[in-house]
């Protein structure tokens with residue numbers, strides 16, 4: 243078993259680390275300041291930032307662009323999941339960095355969906371401008387009225403009317419819906435309420451400017467609005483789109499969701515490992531630079547224990563993430579479903595614990611905006627819900643294990 247990264251990954255890693263040092267860390271606070279300034283001076287926190295728009299061409303020139311998309315003739319620079327993992331981890335160290343490299347959620351999952359399941363027309367209209375970083379997109383599945391972790395509950399109606407579909411429903415927590423560049427919603431709803439349980443759902447492309455589609459409000463995460471991205475509640479009232487906007491065909495929504503959520507989930511985990519790694523780095527820097535009760539904090543046994551435990555957990559999560567990425571590349575997303583579910587539970591929980599210790603190590607400073615820890619804690623906490631709560635993934639892992647061992651005779 244070879245634990246080394248490939249030569250191409252190592253080369254890109256060096257380039258990405260240099261880019262982070264030169265352009266991302268020095269601007270870490272400037273991003274939030276620009277959003278605040280837009281709110282104060284222009285009355286609008288939901289404008290794209292000049293900072294990110296300025297950095298995008300620089301990233302592109304460095305070859306640090308669309309690295310997430312495997313096997314696409316439209317993005318020849320795309321890497322395998324295994325090669326991308328260590329790069330995505332580095333991008334995750336700063337909350338807004340991934341967009342600079344056109345590698346941010348939910349666009350990456352949406353681009354992969356369009357690449358795999360879109361027609362040539364869908365690709366030309368939506369995938370190409372997304373790959374160029376000119377527009378953004380959102381994925382609209384969750385609904386306020388039903389327990390949406392079970393997607394068979396979704397109630398949005400997608401009804402055929404001649405050469406169109408008519409969509410009615412209410413969605414919430416739709417990430418990216420606050421961004422004025424968001425031009426397309428991959429929307430999940432039901433085309434046939436009487437079909438077998440997993441054949442009722444379909445996915446359809448809804449242009450953001452379609453009449454009847456209204457973004458109602460952004461939902462804050464522990465008080466953070468995540469502008470200019472946002473997670474919004476929205477309503478579809480007699481929204482009409484051409485019948486050709488359906489992805490793959492009626493009743494294929496579950497199949498697409500399985501294909502989309504694998505890559506989306508593993509990218510979140512890769513970034514969560516970056517968050518945890520940075521939190522550990524900040525924790526150690528703080529503990530080695532402060533003295534309490536006559537000793538450096540890092541000389542206290544309790545902090546040594548936490549530092550060691552952080553390293554053990556981060557490396558465990560990274561190795562399992564790399565294994566899941568390898569299996570996705572070599573055996574496919576379906577075969578890798580248990581590994582994807584395992585890291586989707588493990589990585590956010592590891593990051594959450596390490597962030598919590600890092601906040602504790604910083605004292606009151608840890609909960610302020612002078613350090614990235616508090617904001618990252620809030621963002622990371624949502625990963626234990628978004629793209630499936632922990633319990634749902636544990637349930638899926640348990641089902642596979644039970645099936646495996648109950649079918650063997652001892």
Ligand SMILES: Cc1cc2nc3c(=O)[nH]c(=O)nc-3n(C[C@H](O)[C@H](O)[C@H](O)COP(=O)(O)OP(=O)(O)OC[C@H]3O[C@@H](n4cnc5c(N)ncnc54)[C@H](O)[C@@H]3O)c2cc1C
Pocket residue numbers: 348380381382383384385388389390391392414415416417418463473624627628629630631633634637
């Ligand atoms: C910041 C953020 C961004 C998001 N972005 C998007 C997005 O872009 N698009 C989108 O469609 N959705 C998005 N979501 C929504 C997210 O995917 C859902 O919140 C998630 O799937 C859970 O659905 P729910 O909120 O309806 O919870 P429910 O389904 O009501 O579940 C509530 C709780 O019940 C428990 N539970 C559920 N099933 C089981 C089980 N089998 N066993 C034991 N306990 C269980 C879990 O603890 C779960 O947290 C986002 C959410 C957040 C917080």
